[in-house]
Amino acid sequence: MPPLGIRMMASLELALSAGELKLTSTDPDEQPFLDYRYFQQEEDLRRLREAVRLCVSLGEHERFNDIIESRIEPTDEELASDEDLDTYMIREVTTGQHISGTCKMGPDSDDMAVVNQYGRVRGIQNLRIVDASIMPDCIRANTNVTTMMIAERVSDFIKDGK
Ligand SMILES: Cc1cc2nc3c(=O)[nH]c(=O)nc-3n(C[C@H](O)[C@H](O)[C@H](O)COP(=O)(O)OP(=O)(O)OC[C@H]3O[C@@H](n4cnc5c(N)ncnc54)[C@H](O)[C@@H]3O)c2cc1C
Structure with a gap:
């Protein structure tokens, strides 16, 4: 069971990357092939990185001191560089669309x-x-x-x- 806590979600709207849906069969009951192709465009990574870092800094605001003990993720290591943060985002990202x-x-x-x-x-x-x-x-x-x-x-x- 993951630890209970506050979660902030950053959402990238109007992403530039586009996925693909391909029919795999003429049978409409067959599941089609879906490839979401997240982060194909560098600009999507840049915007989401900015959003994650903004969430982190919001969480560090003194107004949250009473309710946030420590940040669980992303870890300091995952925030150390853009490359590290990209690795974290690519691992964790999902779609709400x-x-x-x-x-x-x-x-x-x-x-x-x-x-x-x-x-x-x-x-x-x-x-x-x-x-x-x-x-x-x-x-x-x-x-x-x-x-x-x-x-x-x-x-x-x-x-x-x-
Ligand atoms: C779990 C879930 C939660 C969601 N929550 C939200 C939400 O909170 N807010 C929101 O805005 N949207 C939500 N959505 C999305 C929203 O429901 C869909 O985007 C919307 O219903 C799409 O409408 P549609 O007419 O394209 O397809 P659908 O609503 O799927 O309509 C397709 C219709 O075609 C019928 N049909 C299929 N095949 C045939 C056939 N061969 N012959 C005749 N009829 C057929 C189906 O029975 C169905 O009635 C949610 C979707 C899901 C799955």
């Missing part, structure tokens, strides 16, 4: 766009996709209500014959 954006919305000029601005699947008539998969990027808000709003918007498009 909900899966989305696997068939994104975009203009005709975007080869990776699956649907257009009305949710219509490019190259196929009378088929729309209206769910979290058409988000062009991982959003910073929660996905549930955002998905509902996408549905409200596209239902208006359908009523308007767009």
Whole structure:
């Protein structure tokens, strides 16, 4: 059982690194291959390093003296250099982002766009996709209500014959 304590979480929104989802089978019940590819971009490491160091310095503020006895992690060794901190972050990082954006919305000029601005699947008539998969990027808000709003918007498009 890990020691009880205060936990601060640093969250990197709008990360530049992008993962990949690949179908492994034509059977929709087969789990697809997911590669999150965290920290492929140096800028993501730099921003999260800054955030972790900010959390550490906040925890050291005198206002926390009464409730924080000592820092459990990252350790002083893990904070010693950017390389050490990178090793810690790469080991500990996870994602809180909900899966989305696997068939994104975009203009005709975007080869990776699956649907257009009305949710219509490019190259196929009378088929729309209206769910979290058409988000062009991982959003910073929660996905549930955002998905509902996408549905409200596209239902208006359908009523308007767009
Ligand atoms: C554990 C968990 C916690 C979450 N917590 C939050 C939260 O606190 N706040 C938040 O904003 N978001 C949260 N989310 C994310 C949010 O629920 C999703 O982003 C959102 O539901 C996505 O909507 P969607 O319409 O794309 O997909 P879904 O809501 O998954 O809807 C897909 C629908 O398609 C149906 N379906 C699947 N296959 C077929 C088929 N072959 N034929 C017909 N129908 C089919 C399914 O039954 C389902 O009803 C959470 C998700 C999970 C898993």
